[in-house]
Amino acid sequence: MMKTNDIVAHNSAAWDKQVDGGNEWTVPVTPEVIAKARQGDWSIVLIGYKPTPRNWFPADLRGLDVLGLASGGGQQGPVLAAAGANVTVFDASARQLERDRFVAAREGLTLSTAQGDMRDLSAFADASFDLVFHPVSNVFCPEIRPVWRECHRVLRRGGALLAGFMNPDLFIFDLDAMDNRGELIVRHSLPYSDLTHLPEEERLRLFGPDAPLEFGHTLADQIGGQLDAGFVLAGFDEAPHHAQITSKYMPGYYATRALKP
Numbered sequence: 001m002m003k004t005n006d007i008v009a010h011n012s013a014a015w016d017k018q019v020d021g022g023n024e025w026t027v028p029v030t031p032e033v034i035a036k037a038r039q040g041d042w043s044i045v046l047i048g049y050k051p052t053p054r055n056w057f058p059a060d061l062r063g064l065d066v067l068g069l070a071s072g073g074g075q076q077g078p079v080l081a082a083a084g085a086n087v088t089v090f091d092a093s094a095r096q097l098e099r100d101r102f103v104a105a106r107e108g109l110t111l112s113t114a115q116g117d118m119r120d121l122s123a124f125a126d127a128s129f130d131l132v133f134h135p136v137s138n139v140f141c142p143e144i145r146p147v148w149r150e151c152h153r154v155l156r157r158g159g160a161l162l163a164g165f166m167n168p169d170l171f172i173f174d175l176d177a178m179d180n181r182g183e184l185i186v187r188h189s190l191p192y193s194d195l196t197h198l199p200e201e202e203r204l205r206l207f208g209p210d211a212p213l214e215f216g217h218t219l220a221d222q223i224g225g226q227l228d229a230g231f232v233l234a235g236f237d238e239a240p241h242h243a244q245i246t247s248k249y250m251p252g253y254y255a256t257r258a259l260k261p
């Protein structure tokens with residue numbers, strides 16, 4: 001069985017390859033998006049294609065310290081920087097972070113990047129940030145309670161964690177039947193792991209050796225984990241999965257706005 005650090009290394013390399021493959025979550029924003037953001041007209045996604053509610057953010061981002069957590073790809077980070085925030089983008093994939101530096105250089109934006117595993121934010125001191133923006137990426141992390149504890153530690157009092165994550169119920173279905181035959185067949189129990197729930201031969205046949213490994217965490221770990229880390233919940237949202245047939249029946253993603261009191 002793969003160790004958790006090996007999983008993170010695998011997923012870091014896998015996301016590097018997603019950049020080459022043109023995955024939509026690796027495509028940098030255009031100059032037009034940045035020009036509008038500089039004028040105060042901006043919107044970024046936390047879940048699916050749904051704009052994050054504007055009132056989940058502080059009214060004025062100028063001068064605020066923002067961590068884009070596992071948020072590489074030249075998407076949310078540069079927009080928040082153009083809106084005036086001091087942005088650090090943290091991600092496991094070097095190529096994803098290159099995308100953020102590419103947009104920053106193209107647009108003359110100041111933005112920092114740091115490479116690492118979302119479970120370990122020791123690169124940052126306690127109380128370093130006013131806002132953590134964490135789009136749907138903990139599906140690639142084998143354990144998430146350490147992530148919530150680290151987010152709580154690096155936030156200042158009164159700071160907010162905006163997090164998007166998968167509806168775990170998506171993981172109960174047989175993926176082959178769903179993606180290739182359009183059938184919803186219940187197969188897996190939760191919490192789900194690509195490594196324990198699929199025979200290796202089937203996983204390699206369905207996804208190939210270079211695909212990121214996915215984990216379907218329970219709501220107890222997603223929401224309970226944030227509460228146990230010391231957050232209070234101040235906002236909740238949902239959105240359909242952007243690509244699955246499950247979107248006819250249930251949300252694909254949930255989003256939380258959590259505050260550090």
Ligand SMILES: C[S@@+](CC[C@H](N)C(=O)[O-])C[C@H]1O[C@@H](n2cnc3c(N)ncnc32)[C@H](O)[C@@H]1O
Pocket residue numbers: 008011012015025026045069070071072073074075076090091092093096116117118119135136137140141
């Ligand atoms: C779906 S992309 C999210 C970024 C994208 N800009 C978005 O809008 O959702 C998932 C990201 O999580 C990162 N990632 C995966 N495992 C990670 C880990 N353990 N620590 C930090 N980042 C990780 C990947 O490199 C990838 O950039």
